[in-house]
Amino acid sequence: MTSHSLDRIKIPAGFWKGLLQFNIAAHDVIRKAQLPLAVLNETFVVNTAQFFALWQAFSELVNDPADCIVKLTTGMQTAQLPPLVLAPYHSRDYRDALIRMARYKQMCVPERIDIIEKGELCAIELEWPYADQPEPPMLVGVIMASLLEIGRRGSGYPMTAYALELSGHMSSNVEPLEKYFGCRIKLGAERNRLTLYRSDLDRPFISYNAELLEILTPALDRSLNEQQRSKSITEMVKWIMKRTLASGRPDIHIVASELGMSDRTLQRRLTDNYTSFKQLLTEARHEKALEYLADPTLDLKEVAFLLGYEDQSSFYRAFRLWEDDTPSNWRAVHLGFDAISEDSPGMPGLH
Structure with missing residues (x-):
């Protein structure tokens, strides 16, 4: 399979809603990303490079990208989660949630989430198969924070990360991010990696809903297949x-x-x-x-x-x-x- 055949992304509605939270006009982001206004059409499809351009433009229009990541993540409304995120949120435990997220995330973006358990730690690495340029740090930050946020909300436990590595550089102080993740952040790393404590993966979810999963799982698996x-x-x-x-x-x-x-x-x-x-x-x-x-x-x-x-x-x-x-x-x-x-x-x- 050639990469071009699968490099397709529909801009999630949450992206445009996130702009409103910071009083940023969608047209300004699109113009800065040098993309046509047609991307506002919900049926319009972009590739990885264009998706990165939108996030990079967004990050350049906010005063504090690190603070923006925290606000976008903590402001997430559970009731408005799409099915592919709702299923992980109602999983049996945090490990189950991460596995489901890695499986279903590919339905909306060509992004791979690798989960590597070793010793007392668990590393989560992101890979964009069709990227020919570095991922915007704000995009990576939002993804990593969202993965941790699901664990916190699902378990009801204020878990922290062991480490966070970002391959890019932030244009603002990363202190808000370090406070959110509860660990030091390394910028300019070789890869984007969130390292968690492996013991946290066994934490049961208070949001566990077996009946809902029985409905969502077959439907999501069928859609993915x-x-x-x-x-x-x-x-x-x-x-x-x-x-x-x-x-x-x-x-x-x-x-x-x-x-x-x-x-x-x-x-x-x-x-x-x-x-x-x-x-x-x-x-x-x-x-x-x-x-x-x-x-x-x-x-x-x-x-x-x-x-x-x-x-x-x-x-x-x-x-x-x-x-x-x-x-x-x-x-x-x-x-x-x-x-x-x-x-x-x-x-x-x-x-």
Whole structure:
């Protein structure tokens, strides 16, 4: 599997709510991250680099990133936890909670949580498989603090960490973080690692709810399995399509050959995932269109060509169906500059 096929993140609603807590406008963060305003759309998908850019922009707009991490974590409302976090919160004990968090977290972001128990300690390490740049320290801090917070709330015990190592550097004093974690913090470390006392993993959760887990666990496991199966074929098909769009309309025979299967097998696999080759081609073109239009250096003729359309009018018609707008108007709205009339003047019904 190529990394590009799975490097997809939907910005969690909690991120935008967190900005409001510090009176920071979403538009300011998006602009500073140099991303299109379309990321505000709940269906918009970003990659790891773009996700990091949003968090880095957020950290640069707050006065005290370390204090911000603590406030975001302690201000978490248990009643508003999504199912993938609600299940860990109602686990049998802290170890069970961490294992569930590591398993279900991958449903929303391509992030791996490794739990290593050795001797009297337990190390939790974070890894972003598709990252080609360091993780923003504030993002890592929020993740680590959230893992400890679940243990504290679930057990009702004010547990502290043995150590916290961050590979990046904070632009503010880390004292609020050291007070929260109850340990010294090492910056500029080789990796991001939270080290806990292994004995704390055995602490039973007062929030344990067996009945709720019986409902949540099968549903989450089913969603995770379906997501993994779906990504293993549909995302790979879309990635191949996106790679070959500029050479013309992707052919099912070519895509099937690259996947090492027959046309009929590919069609059956897509049907099993409740989609079709035509539907995926539409999605691939739509996603790439938004990506290309977010690049102001590409004119609309180039965008149409890169998407594999024989002429601009076909691209405009398709885009109107996707966004109910013309490409130039969409670009103007989402990139924040006046529309340049590149829409062909001789095409009635396209303006």
